[in-house]
Amino acid sequence: MRVLAYELRRLRSLRSTWLIVSAVVCCDVAAAVVLTRQLPAGPLSTTEAVRAVTALVPLLPLPFAALGAGALGALSYRHEVRYPGLAASRVTLLRRLWLLVGKLVVLAPVALALAVLTLTLDALAVRLALPTGVTLGVFDDPVLRPELFVDGAPVGPARSLAAFVLLVVVSGWAGLLFTAVVRSAVAGLLALLAVPVLLEPAAAMALSRLGDSWPLWAQELMPFRFSLGRFGLGSGLGSRLGLASSARPGPVAGLAPAGVAELLVTLAVPGVVLLLGCLLAQLRRRAL
Amino acid sequence: MIQTTGLTKTYRRRRPPAVLDLTFDARPGVVTALLGAEGAGKTTAVRLMVELERGLGITLFGGRTYRSLRRPEREVGVLLPTGTAAMGHPGQRAYCHLRMLAASIGVPARRADELLEQTRLAGIADHRLRSFSPGMSRRLGLAAALLGSPGTLLLDTPTDGLSPRSAEWFHSFVRSFAVAGGTVLVTTRTPEEAAAVADRVITLDQGRLASDQPAGEFRRARLHHEVSVRGPQMARLADLLTGQGGEVRPDGTTGIAVTGIGRTEIGELAYRHGILLHELADRVVDRPAQHLALPTTSGRSGHVQLQAQPQAPHQGSYQGAHPSPLHTPPQPPAHTPHQATHQAHHPAAHPDSPSDSPPAQAEPQAQPQLQSQSRGPDHQRGRRHARISAIDTDPLSTEHLMADWPQTPEQRVPDEQRGSAGEPAHPELFHEHTVSAAHSVGAAHPIGSEHHSHHSHYSEHQPDTTVTHPAPGPDHLSE
Known part of the structure; x- marks a missing residue:
């Protein structure tokens, strides 16, 4: 409890926290507006809607909200490295691990709140900035159509949005843990940015070996497949990996439960490696 | 009561040890000064005492080592010099910094405000740490060390680089802390300061214990009387x-x-x-x-x-x-x-x-x-x-x-x-x-x-x- 109280006070009392949150919100809204302006005329598709609402910028490895959460995590650890308030009382391993766990626990709801906030504001921005040719289609008045957000709906964005929120939280944790390994916020953030660049093709390769492809809700959040396809670069690579753009309507319903499990394992392995790295680093150190 | 036995630390192989077999006691009610030149091993000794460094030797605070203390902040207050000028994040306000540390050791925020009063920082408590002078930072560090109301103080060069006025404030504080029954270990570079503040002076020379004297003996042996005539x-x-x-x-x-x-x-x-x-x-x-x-x-x-x-x-x-x-x-x-x-x-x-x-x-x-x-x-x-x-x-x-x-x-x-x-x-x-x-x-x-x-x-x-x-x-x- 003491660790949680400490971390909350620390997070609240720093100006950088509020600066990061406001910068994320500004970038997000701006990107959402620009993406909405570029939409082709006609009814809004699910993919386009998700991309606009989560403000996915092409070739940026992570959404802004995920980046912001990662930055919060990285700075949180760097504070302990550079300005140890009570350095002597962090000598024992158990105290350091508890502090790390406390930081992760506090970071999760903060990242969650950041994701929900950006989603709300982006949805508002998309609605307001919609160009004249585009109609909302099925998204017209989504409050009255709850079936859109029920899991498994053919065109529903529910899974994608949940995946986005999860992505933001995991990015926050990953920023914190990478910084815990390298003890530098900048290096930690760079490592965080490198993860999707490496992980996306690797996971796709693993999936193609198994004869699966990315589920649709995951495809909608992927930075490189989308942009490579848009710039005409991805077709060769994609077809070689069995991920032709034509697969976009995608076998969401046809995806076997085993496929989801494989995907989760593929994504979880780096996380476990990272946690072990943190543990080993803490074992060797005398300070955070 | 601090009992230190055989502290030894060698940073690199085939180099002379930074601290070699340092053994001394610091008793309650007494200010003990660890005197040594730059590089004599004072800071290393203090870091070894709280086990921030790996080394040989054992330090007991009231019979237990620092890491086996149940709540170390409540028993030993430690003030270590930081690499930066400020004691905490430069963007943080002083009262936030202190309340944050109070929360981390389970002390009510009221105690942090009291300590700001005691260390004469209450008037500037809502300023950011980046605007603090070395003397103010050191006082804030002292307040942080005192948050858990410890009975033992471990202060590493608390007056290094301070103005005489701040140094004098530190001296009087340290003396009154010892008079109230606390154990104080202070490191210092200047013999004058050691003679002024301490009841017992331990001299380090290149990591070795050179002398362990009561203050009176120290003054007789080390300080020199002369008459100034103009x-x-x-x-x-x-x-x-x-x-x-x-x-x-x-x-x-x-x-x-x-x-x-x-x-x-x-x-x-x-x-x-x-x-x-x-x-x-x-x-x-x-x-x-x-x-x-x-x-x-x-x-x-x-x-x-x-x-x-x-x-x-x-x-x-x-x-x-x-x-x-x-x-x-x-x-x-x-x-x-x-x-x-x-x-x-x-x-x-x-x-x-x-x-x-x-x-x-x-x-x-x-x-x-x-x-x-x-x-x-x-x-x-x-x-x-x-x-x-x-x-x-x-x-x-x-x-x-x-x-x-x-x-x-x-x-x-x-x-x-x-x-x-x-x-x-x-x-x-x-x-x-x-x-x-x-x-x-x-x-x-x-x-x-x-x-x-x-x-x-x-x-x-x-x-x-x-x-x-x-x-x-x-x-x-x-x-």
């Missing part, structure tokens, strides 16, 4: 005193420092020969070491000077600004711990006073060398020090360096005061002059703490009584 006819008086068997060295343009003859005898001698005196006062300096004056031009001295004079850039600029017209400036008397440590090892090898007239041709070579050596391998530390000193633009902060160079009368005031006790005694009391100053430090300085001045026109009537000379006005204090 007046217009000092050359003649110096001849007379040398004839009487005293040892005289020049002290500024119009002063001499006399060893071996008492204050009253000097006064009588001057009176009999009709020599006008402007000042006649006892003072305490760190025991000057002979070999320091000689090898400034030899290759070996660089090492000694480097460790001894961390503030040498100041000194160099001061010399450049005020070349001594009459005397060749004497070598700075050994206010420096390193020299004194050598003295403790070889007391017989170094007679008390340097030569009366240092060779004049040696000086111009010596001074540039002194300046350049100070930017040697230790330049980083020196720069930091210079920056801190530049923030504390208090003339008193460098007064121990300037003490023996030509001075204006205003500058002489703190010099004189320092001479009385080796510590900056309450500047605000100073206009009541030395009686009160001597009184305030009387407990800590049984020897040589009386500080009187002697005027020849007074001694006409009462040659043996000491008379305080008129108090300098309060305008001297504002500097």
Whole structure:
């Protein structure tokens, strides 16, 4: 409890926290507006809607909200490295691990709140900035159509949005843990940015070996497949990996439960490696 | 109660150990000072004690090691110097910083506010730490160390780079903490500070325990008494005193420092020969070491000077600004711990006073060398020090360096005061002059703490009584 109280006070009392949150919100809204302006005329598709609402910028490895959460995590650890308030009382391993766990626990709801906030504001921005040719289609008045957000709906964005929120939280944790390994916020953030660049093709390769492809809700959040396809670069690579753009309507319903499990394992392995790295680093150190 | 046994630390193989077999106790109700020059291993020793470093040896705080204490912040308050100037995140406000630390050790936020009051930071509590001076940062660090109301304090160079006023505040705080029954271990670089603050002084020399003395013994063994005399006819008086068997060295343009003859005898001698005196006062300096004056031009001295004079850039600029017209400036008397440590090892090898007239041709070579050596391998530390000193633009902060160079009368005031006790005694009391100053430090300085001045026109009537000379006005204090 003491660790949680400490971390909350620390997070609240720093100006950088509020600066990061406001910068994320500004970038997000701006990107959402620009993406909405570029939409082709006609009814809004699910993919386009998700991309606009989560403000996915092409070739940026992570959404802004995920980046912001990662930055919060990285700075949180760097504070302990550079300005140890009570350095002597962090000598024992158990105290350091508890502090790390406390930081992760506090970071999760903060990242969650950041994701929900950006989603709300982006949805508002998309609605307001919609160009004249585009109609909302099925998204017209989504409050009255709850079936859109029920899991498994053919065109529903529910899974994608949940995946986005999860992505933001995991990015926050990953920023914190990478910084815990390298003890530098900048290096930690760079490592965080490198993860999707490496992980996306690797996971796709693993999936193609198994004869699966990315589920649709995951495809909608992927930075490189989308942009490579848009710039005409991805077709060769994609077809070689069995991920032709034509697969976009995608076998969401046809995806076997085993496929989801494989995907989760593929994504979880780096996380476990990272946690072990943190543990080993803490074992060797005398300070955070 | 701190019991330290056999602390040993070697940073690199085949290098001399930073700390070697350091064993000592710090008892409750007593201020224990760990005295050593730069690089003597004080900080390493403190870090070993709280196990921030891996090393050999065991330190027990009330019978348990630091990491096995259940709630270490509630039993031992630790103040370690940080790499940065500020004690915490520079963007954080002071009260936020302290409340955050209070939350981390399970203390109500009210306690943090109380400590801000106690450390006189309440008025500036809502300012960001980046605007804090070294003295304010150190006070904030002390407040953080005190959050859990510990019974033991471990302070690593708490007054390093502080203005004398802040240092004096620290001293009085530390003494009152010990009087209330707490155990205090303070590290320091200057013997004067150790003598002023501590009841027991442990001297470290290159990581080894050089001596472990009660403060009285330490003062007798390590601090040196001399009489400072000023007046217009000092050359003649110096001849007379040398004839009487005293040892005289020049002290500024119009002063001499006399060893071996008492204050009253000097006064009588001057009176009999009709020599006008402007000042006649006892003072305490760190025991000057002979070999320091000689090898400034030899290759070996660089090492000694480097460790001894961390503030040498100041000194160099001061010399450049005020070349001594009459005397060749004497070598700075050994206010420096390193020299004194050598003295403790070889007391017989170094007679008390340097030569009366240092060779004049040696000086111009010596001074540039002194300046350049100070930017040697230790330049980083020196720069930091210079920056801190530049923030504390208090003339008193460098007064121990300037003490023996030509001075204006205003500058002489703190010099004189320092001479009385080796510590900056309450500047605000100073206009009541030395009686009160001597009184305030009387407990800590049984020897040589009386500080009187002697005027020849007074001694006409009462040659043996000491008379305080008129108090300098309060305008001297504002500097």
